Amino acid sequence: MARKVAVVAGGHSKFGKRYDATMRELCAEAYKPIYDEGISQDKIDASVLSYAASQFTGQGAGSALIADYIGLHDKPHLRVESACTTGTASLRAAWGMVSAGLYDVMLVLGVEQMNRVSSATATEYMSQAGDMRWEYPFGISFPAFYALMASRYMSEYGMEHDILAKIAVKSHHYGAQNPKAHLPKEVSFEEANNAIPICRPLNLYDCSLITDGAAAVVIAAEERVKEFTDQPMWITGIGAGASSMMIQDRSTLTSIPGAKRAAQAAYKMAGVESKDIDMAQVHDCFTIAELIAYEDLGFAEPGKGPELVENKENYHDGRIPVNVDGGLKSKGHPLGATGVSMTYEVLKQMKGEAENPTRQIDDVKHGLVHNVGQSGQFVNVFIYERGW
Amino acid sequence: MARKVAVVAGGHSKFGKRYDATMRELCAEAYKPIYDEGISQDKIDASVLSYAASQFTGQGAGSALIADYIGLHDKPHLRVESACTTGTASLRAAWGMVSAGLYDVMLVLGVEQMNRVSSATATEYMSQAGDMRWEYPFGISFPAFYALMASRYMSEYGMEHDILAKIAVKSHHYGAQNPKAHLPKEVSFEEANNAIPICRPLNLYDCSLITDGAAAVVIAAEERVKEFTDQPMWITGIGAGASSMMIQDRSTLTSIPGAKRAAQAAYKMAGVESKDIDMAQVHDCFTIAELIAYEDLGFAEPGKGPELVENKENYHDGRIPVNVDGGLKSKGHPLGATGVSMTYEVLKQMKGEAENPTRQIDDVKHGLVHNVGQSGQFVNVFIYERGW
Numbered sequence: 001m002a003r004k005v006a007v008v009a010g011g012h013s014k015f016g017k018r019y020d021a022t023m024r025e026l027c028a029e030a031y032k033p034i035y036d037e038g039i040s041q042d043k044i045d046a047s048v049l050s051y052a053a054s055q056f057t058g059q060g061a062g063s064a065l066i067a068d069y070i071g072l073h074d075k076p077h078l079r080v081e082s083a084c085t086t087g088t089a090s091l092r093a094a095w096g097m098v099s100a101g102l103y104d105v106m107l108v109l110g111v112e113q114m115n116r117v118s119s120a121t122a123t124e125y126m127s128q129a130g131d132m133r134w135e136y137p138f139g140i141s142f143p144a145f146y147a148l149m150a151s152r153y154m155s156e157y158g159m160e161h162d163i164l165a166k167i168a169v170k171s172h173h174y175g176a177q178n179p180k181a182h183l184p185k186e187v188s189f190e191e192a193n194n195a196i197p198i199c200r201p202l203n204l205y206d207c208s209l210i211t212d213g214a215a216a217v218v219i220a221a222e223e224r225v226k227e228f229t230d231q232p233m234w235i236t237g238i239g240a241g242a243s244s245m246m247i248q249d250r251s252t253l254t255s256i257p258g259a260k261r262a263a264q265a266a267y268k269m270a271g272v273e274s275k276d277i278d279m280a281q282v283h284d285c286f287t288i289a290e291l292i293a294y295e296d297l298g299f300a301e302p303g304k305g306p307e308l309v310e311n312k313e314n315y316h317d318g319r320i321p322v323n324v325d326g327g328l329k330s331k332g333h334p335l336g337a338t339g340v341s342m343t344y345e346v347l348k349q350m351k352g353e354a355e356n357p358t359r360q361i362d363d364v365k366h367g368l369v370h371n372v373g374q375s376g377q378f379v380n381v382f383i384y385e386r387g388w
Numbered sequence: 389m390a391r392k393v394a395v396v397a398g399g400h401s402k403f404g405k406r407y408d409a410t411m412r413e414l415c416a417e418a419y420k421p422i423y424d425e426g427i428s429q430d431k432i433d434a435s436v437l438s439y440a441a442s443q444f445t446g447q448g449a450g451s452a453l454i455a456d457y458i459g460l461h462d463k464p465h466l467r468v469e470s471a472c473t474t475g476t477a478s479l480r481a482a483w484g485m486v487s488a489g490l491y492d493v494m495l496v497l498g499v500e501q502m503n504r505v506s507s508a509t510a511t512e513y514m515s516q517a518g519d520m521r522w523e524y525p526f527g528i529s530f531p532a533f534y535a536l537m538a539s540r541y542m543s544e545y546g547m548e549h550d551i552l553a554k555i556a557v558k559s560h561h562y563g564a565q566n567p568k569a570h571l572p573k574e575v576s577f578e579e580a581n582n583a584i585p586i587c588r589p590l591n592l593y594d595c596s597l598i599t600d601g602a603a604a605v606v607i608a609a610e611e612r613v614k615e616f617t618d619q620p621m622w623i624t625g626i627g628a629g630a631s632s633m634m635i636q637d638r639s640t641l642t643s644i645p646g647a648k649r650a651a652q653a654a655y656k657m658a659g660v661e662s663k664d665i666d667m668a669q670v671h672d673c674f675t676i677a678e679l680i681a682y683e684d685l686g687f688a689e690p691g692k693g694p695e696l697v698e699n700k701e702n703y704h705d706g707r708i709p710v711n712v713d714g715g716l717k718s719k720g721h722p723l724g725a726t727g728v729s730m731t732y733e734v735l736k737q738m739k740g741e742a743e744n745p746t747r748q749i750d751d752v753k754h755g756l757v758h759n760v761g762q763s764g765q766f767v768n769v770f771i772y773e774r775g776w
Contacts, residue, residue: 002390002488022521046628053448054516060441061471061517064765068633074645076628077766078477081467083449089466096484100390102626128442129449133410238490240434240464245456257462377452378465 002099004222006232006387009034010344011216015182015332018212023057023113024069030109030214030337031070039218039228045103046076048090051111052083052335055125066109076103083129083373084285086110087215087339088380092238094219104221105228110341111214112334122210126335129374131245142285143199143207145247145375150201150288152253157303161201164287165193166309168205168329171284174316175326177356182211182332206287211332215341230388233347233367237270237383239263243376254303256376259296263370263381267298270366270383274298277383278364279349280320281342283372284327293370294322297381316361324349324359339371339380350386390487392610394620394775397422398732399604403570403720406600411445411501412457418497418602418725419458427606427616433491434464436478439499440471440723443513454497464491471517471761472673474498475603475727476768480626482607492609493616498729499602500722510598514723517762519633530673531587531595533635533763538589538676540641545691549589552675553581554697556593559672559711562704563718565744570599570720594675599720603729618776621735621755625658625771627651631764642691644764647684651758651769655686658754658771662686665771666752667737668708669730671760672715681758682710685769704749712737712747727759727768738774 011033013026021029027049035041049063049072059065063079066072082089087110094106114122127141153159172187187205195204218228225232241258244250250257267273274297282297284290294305299320313319325331325345328338346367354360369382401409401417409417415437423429437451437460447453451467454460470477475498482494502510515529541547560575575593583592606616613620629646632638638645655661662685670685672678682693687708701707713719713733716726734755742748757770 054442055448057520058516059520060443060513061469061762061765063470064517064630064633064762065519067630068637068765073630073632073637073765074649075630076650077470077630078473078481078628079469080481081449081469082451082465085466092490093466093468093481093484096481096486096488096490098484099489100484100487102480102484102487125448128446129452131453132445132447240466242452242455242461242463242465244461245452249456249461261462262464374449374452377449377456377461 003101004234005095005098005219006225006234007217007343007347008220008225008228008232009037009039009218010347012180012341012344013214014180015211015213015334017115023059023111024066026113026212026214027066027109027111028070030216034216034218041071043105044072044075044107045105047072047107047109048080048094049077049109050079050081050086050090050336052081052086053125055128056114056117082378084335085339085371085373085378085380086336088369088371088382091339091343092240092380095235095238098219098221104224106219107216108219108340109214109216110337110339112336113212114210114334115212119210135246142375143202146286146288147199147202148247149253149292153288154201156254159306162193163306163309164206165189167287167290168192170314171323171327171329174324174359175330177359178326178331179355181326181330182209183330202286208285208328208333211334213332213334213337215337215344217340217343231351232387233350234385234387235382236385237266239265239269239381241379245377247375255292255296256372256379258376259372259379262379263297266381266383272366272383277320277366277368279361280322280368280370281345282322282370284323284329285333289372290322297370316359321361324361342369342371346384391489392622393483393486393607394613394622395605395731395735396608396613396616396620397425397427397606398735400568400729400732401602402568403599403601403722405503411447411499412454414501414600414602415454415497415499416458418604422604422606429459431493432460432463432495433493435460435495435497436468436482437465437497438467438469438474438478438724440469440474441513443516444502444505470766472723473727473759473761473766473768474724476757476759476770479731480628480768483623483626486607486609492612494607495604496607496728497602497604498725498727500724501600502598502722503600507598523634531590534674534676535587535590536635537641537680541676542589544642547694550581551694551697552594553577555675555678556580556717558702559715559717562712562747563714565747566714566719567743569714569718570597571718590674596673596716596721599722601720601722601725603725603732605728605731619739620775621738622773622775623770624773625654627653627657627769629767633765635763643680643684644760644767646764647760647767650767651685654769654771660754660771665708665754665756667749668710668756668758669733670710670758672711672717673721677760678710685758704747709749712749730757730759734772
């Protein structure tokens, strides 16, 4: 194997309806804290500057635009796109180039600006990540995909909607403590369980947010890490998996086959097991997605995710804290930024820098990021290890 | 440094106005010869499946769609997008993941389907790779960008248009011998020099084609190369460079700063000089781009590119054969496929498999690919070495 690589710094814009900022300004906002830590442009060899969907802004080839705006116009850059896994796919590509020795220090920045169009149009644009010949024309949007999974889970394991509502309550509980969150407000169980339906059995509080925002991390090769930090977060496991395009081609609707493969590959590479993970950031584009993630990642046996929820084992002081930054549900889901934002949260937790002791997890040695694209067509799982 | 990586196989669809095929079918056509050589899906660990602009098809996140269609739905994949450098940017990202040891064997496939919209709309979509706030609204499309460069070159060095026409004549001479070319017809000097203006001083024959097509290569880590071929083409140099977004921010219009940086980095990594290169595939989106490439790559001194053209040193039996497959000009320019198609041509030439002795270059030991995005905002240069 090639060189070890660590995450050495991170930055994060405020997530929300950012009518005050253009896409390039969101990127600058995410890069600024990194610059302020002393990682100026001359210290960065190359970058991956990514967003998921050019439809939102009509801007193609935006890595050039972003590089130019944040002062990296004379450094190599590229854009990676993998729907909602854009952030972690960017990190996977950048990791390769650093580990292989092409660059020592790379900036990985993800962004999306989704609120200049209506919610209906945004949903349509997101749906274009599905098959534009054989799914979209028949009305299959993402809420519909995940509603089918939720229905199947309920049918197979006898779950009621209250479990999903409890996941939403947790997300909002933690989002309310995250100053970068899009919708930082507590939600009661009654509100979450009885909200207006979006696509049955999913209601308003089962769905993630249409958000503007950006997040960034800097990765460095082992020989260079000490120049930047004495608290490096090592990338020890990378697993990627894919599933059939259409869910009718899959063997199951209560698990995402590509996610299981990605998790297995990441655990193997990192030399750890699911029980060794101290915290996880999982892709809760819908509450049912978070529930399925518990099982795909091995935190619960198939069909036993609801017990983990009932026992609050997914809270910051539970057995496996999940999304204690608010998740896609309350923090928000700017598609291209999401995977990078998850990584940034693991770094903060490892460093003990969560804003509030009521959401800081004790002694994080191993953190996991799980990022899913489309309805599971691609998944990236990363495992991080505290380096101090 | 990590593992050596070689190109071990390639495939190429027919380029042209492919109303007979969808984007996914073009991809299958490019993958088929690779499959027929025995590299079936089970031998591929992961893929980068890319196109430049989702506007043409409305299809986002297409790597999942392509993976599904060509039977790689259960293998990790991602899409890289870097405008017209999408193909080589995909290869740069894939090289990293293989060299670093994450995967042993990867498929890199580039595609674009551009002819389902009118030429005017296609030009508009391509222009969206420029700055959508500060360029596009003021009428700056790609022909305009390169016309400005051509005007400046003429003014600075006293060149006449006939030099550009001779480049077009060469491209069509070779394109006419390439069965995969979009417009395989000879063009006379008079036709090329006196065609209708597109954006003065550039005329119809100075501009590349709006093309549908796909190309693919397989790369493998050194330990695995022998399973696939005894004629590996080693990737020995990779250089990437970037330039300021808007040309008014650049120090020169007769050179692309990022291209010079990319070339220097690639030569250094490969341990060769420009004089060691036996053939080059350069990014001739416009004839002036090919001329400038001669100088940025060191094949001619600044202002001396026209002498190389006058002396036909860029022909297959000249000092530095360039684009003897027809180039973007005659072979065509399906954006995301272009960089991969260039790589495929170097492989063919090294193996002595060009269709016609009148375009086969003798004894290619070192080949170079030069791929430019937007008006030079990003450039990738690859150097390849014959491994047998």
